[in-house]
Amino acid sequence: MRLDDYDDGIQVRDQRGGNFGGGGGLGGGGGGLGLLLSFLPMLLGNRKMGCGTILIIGVVGYFLVAGGGLNLGSMLGGGQPATQGQVQGQGGSNLEESCNIDASSREVCNTLSSLDKTWGQMIQGYTRPTLTFFSQNGQSGCGAAQSAMGPFYCPADNGVYLDNDFFSELDQKFGAAGDFARRYVIAHEVGHHIQTITGISAKVRQLQSRASEAEGNALQVRMELQADCLAGVWAAKNKDRLESGDIEEGMRAANAIGDDTLMRNAGRRPVPESFTHGTSEQRKQWLNRGLQSGNPNNCNTFEGIF
Known part of the structure; x- marks a missing residue:
């Protein structure tokens, strides 16, 4: 996918090298909110989520299943603290350096x-x-950022958080190589930003606050599939920039990070009630829907709900 060089208006912060002090980019900020992080509704102790809970929303799900915990870190081999000899890459002090x-x-x-x-x-x-940008560890308005979480969106500070090493994992461990696969991941997280600024996220959180565990997970699946569709809409609006093989790269990535596929690859039996992002088939379907239509109105995964 051919893209123009970035413009100076993009909002970027850089926490690589352990620089968690902020820097340019944030207006309202999320500092001082404390560690209010929750890894999706099913990880909450009471199995329900209150309206005030701040969620991170990642491209790949976390799971707690019978017989022990399973999380993205175990699949990626990430999330370990830096040891002697491991030096985090230094970040940039301004937009030009960071990019x-x-x-x-x-x-x-x-x-x-x-x-x-x-x-x-x-x-x-x-x-x-x-x-x-962060490397291994960082800080978001929703709490700690760790590589093992994968890329995620924090609605508390309207922020997308990314350790670039995830893209190597996407290629080597998920088998989803290619520039469009990487851009789909970023577009998915920005899709969650669209949900936040349009009020969709707030409606879903309200419904989840009084839902059962299974119902809350099902609502989360609808959120994630909509973000996939919105990623497809972005690509469709830039179809003149697409190159041969791009769509296939996106579909391979969507297939690789479906809940059922992740669970099978981790040696677990897929449990539909615990899904939070959708099956591989669902993720491909909704990404393709956005790609084919180029219309965000066709990304209504909440029809009949609100």
Whole structure:
């Protein structure tokens, strides 16, 4: 997928190198909120989620299943603290430095810029999300950020959080290589930002606050599938930039991170009631729906609910 160079208006922070002090990009901020992090409704002790709970929303799900816990870190081999001899990469002190530390960072910035331009043309009063680079560990408005979480969105500070090492895992361990696969991941997280600024997320959280565990998970699946569809809409709006093989890369990525596929690959029996992101088939279906229509109105996964 061919993208223009990023524009200077994108909101980027850099916590690589252990710089958690903030920097440019955030307006309202999320500091001081404390560790209010929850790894999706089914991880809550009371199996329900109150309206005030702040969630991170990642591209890949976390699972607690009978016989022991399973999380993304165990599948990625990540989430371990740095030991002697492991040095976190240094971050940039400004936008130009952060976006040009390496090719991966520049690709992320170019993708974010394209997403901002595309959604800014479709949504009146669109506000840009802030993308925060971190390495191994970081801090978000929703609490701690760790590589084992994978990329995620924090609605408390309208932030997308990313450790670029995830893309190597996406290629090597998930078998989803290619630039469009990586950009789909970022577009999915920005899809959660769209849900937040349009009020969809708030409606879902309200419903989840009085739902059972299974009902709350089912609502979360609808959230994730809608974010997949919105990622497809962005790509469709930039179809003149797509190259041969891009769509196939996206579909392979969606297939690789379906709940059922992740569970099977981890040696677990898929338990539909615990799904929070949807099956591989569902994720491909909704990504494709956005790709084919290019219309966010066709991404209504909540029809008949609100």
